Amino acid sequence: MNDVLVIGGGTAGLSGALTLARARRAVLVIDSGSPRNAPAGGVHNYLGRENTPPAELLRIGREEVRSYGGRILDGTAVSAERAGGGFTVTLADGSAVRGRRLLVATGVSDELPEMPELLGLAERWGRDVLHCPYCHGTEVAERPVGVLSTGPLAEHTVLQWRQWTSRLVLLTHTGPAPKDPGLLAARGIGVVDGEVSGLDVAGDRLTGVTLAGGRKVPLEALVVAPRPVVHSGLLSGLGLEPVPLEMAGHVVGERVAADPTGATRVPGVWVAGNVSDPMAQVIVSAAAGMRAGAAINADLIAEGP
Known part of the structure; x- marks a missing residue:
């Protein structure tokens, strides 16, 4: 069984996976290959990576995760359920993978x-x-x-x-x-x-x-002002539904609620990146992924081998 299944291979997911892989955890990233910022010409306000094309940043991130033993699986996770002291995630092709913890970094879509x-x-x-x-x-x-x-x-x-x-x-x-x-x-x-x-x-x-x-x-x-729509279908089966995202007293979208480390109210499930903070830029999502990865590692340490 994997220590951690990371659902979503954008900046948040890869950053969390890198943190966990460097902590010597068995990590599997499942990525559908549809990043939110794909139409953009370059990433901005990311110190050291200013104007890097989004696809190039993700390519570099994948290489870094793999260099520490993390694995990347191209596919779409469609459901998750608690099973045998961990979680089973089913993919669109009917296959399934198991992990002790979940880090969900599936992001949002911008609804124009x-x-x-x-x-x-x-x-x-x-x-x-x-x-x-x-x-x-x-x-x-x-x-x-x-x-x-x-x-x-x-x-x-x-x-x-x-x-x-x-x-x-x-x-x-x-x-x-x-x-x-x-x-x-x-x-x-x-x-x-x-x-x-x-x-x-x-x-x-x-x-x-x-x-x-x-x-x-x-x-x-x-x-224009898009409405961020959370990719939360995977979480619905675990009892997690998005909550309203408010700005200046107005509902402008939705988000999945979590504590500052990304821990949700469902034990063993963390979120990071735009799925919990739709307004976060790339560098903020990367930081959230790192923080969630460290929190998950600490949780696994407390559980023991």
Whole structure:
């Protein structure tokens, strides 16, 4: 039996696996190969790895885990159940693996606003349809950017993006009117009223948006607010369901609750990365994986051989 099954081979999962492998634990990582940040050109704010392509970072991580005896299995875990003092995880191909502990780092998917009229929104995600200024702000600095208002936090978002560009507009679209238009005006942020009806693209480049009345607004990037949807199906069979994720008093998504080490209320099950903290950037997820790995090792030590 494996000491630890790590479900999800992104940054959090690989970091946890590396910590455990270096602790001389028998570790198996099961990875479906669908990282959240795959569309991004590079990882940012990761000291020593700035601008590394996401796929390259994961390749390096896999090599490091294997170098200490950890194993990687390409596949999709579909269910987990407690069995024989540990856990049995069943894969999509019908095979099963066993482990004494579980570290679940399955992450989230970014659910974009439902706007069928904006064809191409998903295809441009991570390139010029963006969400996080810390992830993408530097790459569009002082270029024309629009923030699409679809909820109550649009005003907060546009004020954040003002740090990176002065060529900024809030597109009211279907969201509420700004609570403090004077504050936006004082910071040079324009407000464009009207529902956005389409994206304007020239070649492979976003050039702006078109409003329902026909007005065109030139832009080089569009900021939207996705809803993070937790990949928690595996945990449901163990009695763990996601809880609401709140920001400024508003529910903006969901997360799996855990203590600071990643331990859930189910003994033997830890979570790390975006599955428990959807707002965490890559370096934060890596740190969470390391912390969870150390906690799991301590738990195994307390149990004894």
